[in-house]
Amino acid sequence: MVKALNCPNCAAVFNPSDKSCGYCGSFIITNDSKQFTYNLNEFKPTYKKIFFHEIEMGVNELPIRSGMANIYYSATKSDGGRLLLTNQRLIFCAHALNINPNLYWEIGLENVERAELGLNLLISQRIKIFDTKGNETTFVVYGGKTWLEELKRALY
Missing domain, CATH: 2.30.29.30 (Pleckstrin-homology domain (PH domain)/Phosphotyrosine-binding domain (PTB))
Structure with a gap:
C-alpha cells in the first residue's frame, strides 16, 4: 500500500487510508483491493471533489x-x-x-x-x-x- 500521496486537487500530502484530503476535503479513490463496491452513503456532501487516479468525477458522479x-x-x-x-x-x-x-x-x-x-x-x-x-x-x-x-x- 502506498504510504502517502499528493491530492490531485490541491497537491497536499495525504494518507490514502484517510480516504479524503485533510486540506481541501476531496475524496480520493485509492482502494487497492481486488474488487470493492462503494457504499454511496459514505460520500458526504462536504466532499468538494471526487477523484479516481487523477481523474475528477463529474457533477453528481459517484x-x-x-x-x-x-x-x-x-x-x-x-x-x-x-x-x-x-x-x-x-x-x-x-x-x-x-x-x-x-x-x-x-x-x-x-x-x-x-x-x-x-x-x-x-x-x-x-x-x-x-x-x-x-x-x-x-x-x-x-x-x-x-x-x-x-x-x-x-x-x-
Missing part, C-alpha cells in the same frame, strides 16, 4: 465499484490496471507496469448498448461491453457476475 482488471485484446495481449464504474461512466486506467502505462479508456453509460459475461477462468471472468457503435471491449475481472449486476443496475 463511484459504484472499482477493482483490478485487464483490458483484453487477445490471448497474448492485454493491459492491466483498475476499472471504475460510476453512475455516469465506466473508466479503465492502466497501471505503470504496462508497456503502455498511459492507457486510458472510458465510455459514458449512455453509450453502452449492453454488457454480458464472457469466459469464466475459475478465479476471474470476462465481461464484455458493447457500445452503441457496435464496438466490443473485453475486461478480465474478479467477480464478473457482481460487475455485471452493478453495471446493469447503473444502466437502468
